[in-house]
Amino acid sequence: MRLPEQVPANEHLTMQIARQVYKLQVAENVIVFFRNGEPAYITKRFDLKPDGMRHGQEDLASLAGRTKHTAGSDFIYEGSYKEIAGIIKATVPAFRVELEKLFSLIVFNYLFSNGDAHLKNFSLIDTAYCDYVLSPAYDLICTRLHVIRTLP
Template sequence: MKIDRCPACLKSGFETYCNSCLKKLFDRKKVNHQLDFTRPEFNSAKLERSDRLSISGVQIKHSLKLENNKLLLTEKDGEYILKPIPGGVFKNLDQVPCNEHLTMQIASQVYRIDTALNAIVFFENGEPAYIARRFDRTKEGRKILQEDFTQIAGRTEETNGQNYKYDFSYEEIAELIKKHIKPYQIEVEKYFRVIVFNYLFSNGDAHLKNFSLSRNEEYGDYLLTKFYDLLNTSLHVPGESDLALDLFKDSFETEAYKAGCKFTKPDFEKFAKRIEINKNRFIKIYNDMLNKSSQVKALIYASFLRNDLKDIYYQNYLERLENIELVNCSIGS
């Protein structure tokens, strides 16, 4: 597959990964973006069951390891997660890998969200796949204790039903973060930014399993892990809810929300207050997320997404941006 930009950071003028990405993703090994095998067979037995239509329910993950500068499929000791094009009934599924890659790159490059390192690779037949470097091992290969929020909240399919990953609120996740993390004020701001990001980029599938804590080896306390599985689900599941979980634990709704404007500034302001981010910090964080359009646009149009979807992706973002800037709602008034 001939390309003209780095398939990790999307900088132009490279025929494979740039040096900076080789260093971060592959410890300077000269890995090529072209794999010499085709997509592993689709095994529907591994699919998750849920009564909710979701992208994560159809996404199959494989493990890769690096051997002599080559990425190979492996059953154990995987260093990378490989996510090929998923099967299923949703729209534009062949664009899922490039969508996830783009959304993760926007999160890290534009919003400085600490994300899993990631890139696009191509199978032998030219089909793209998304890869992410695992972050649950130390440099020496020791496993880092990591738990997602279904585990932290003690929720399972057996005890809480098929919707166990979704019947929860972002406010309750923040309460669990407070319970388990000592530097709460620092970590909760990172968490808040991701919730706003998910709304801005139409990620309607950020459920309990998409947030995790890891144990700090040095001090024994817990911190949020890097963020992962960020993608614009509206390209594939139109009409999906705006956020995967409720913002508030008690079904609270602002006047603007009740009036039909969905999420506007008063919603996020109230949410920030509930999770103990003070007003000045809220204003700073929020305003900082509003003026990134030119950087976002540049990355969208440098991405591997199909051209017509680039336009839709950018339009969706502009609409959400306009919405979160609103301070009151005029629909129905």
């Protein structure tokens, strides 16, 4: 059964479990309710510096050179965790630390049935030291709750 009205609560809960139970770095987030009772899920931008300027941030689809024009309309799904790890290894000076974070995130996505872990949901962000690290996780959700399976 699809429950689209519960997507905001699902994503908020999944992100809170990731942060509070699994100690993953995730974007600050909250669920709010409109006057009519409809829920909305909000994440705080993590790419803004204290002076209002933006950190450099690139998603893994961009770093892999995948766009609609180069890889088709499903380009965000045309990648693998192994490829993400290779990009991190080639791009990030402290790649071993970041690969451990990536592995923890992959295990979390598996445990919580996050079928939306595509290339645009992983990013690298610059630091004050002019290098890059894996950005805080965003868009963590248990997609299994919202997918209808039809039996033959």
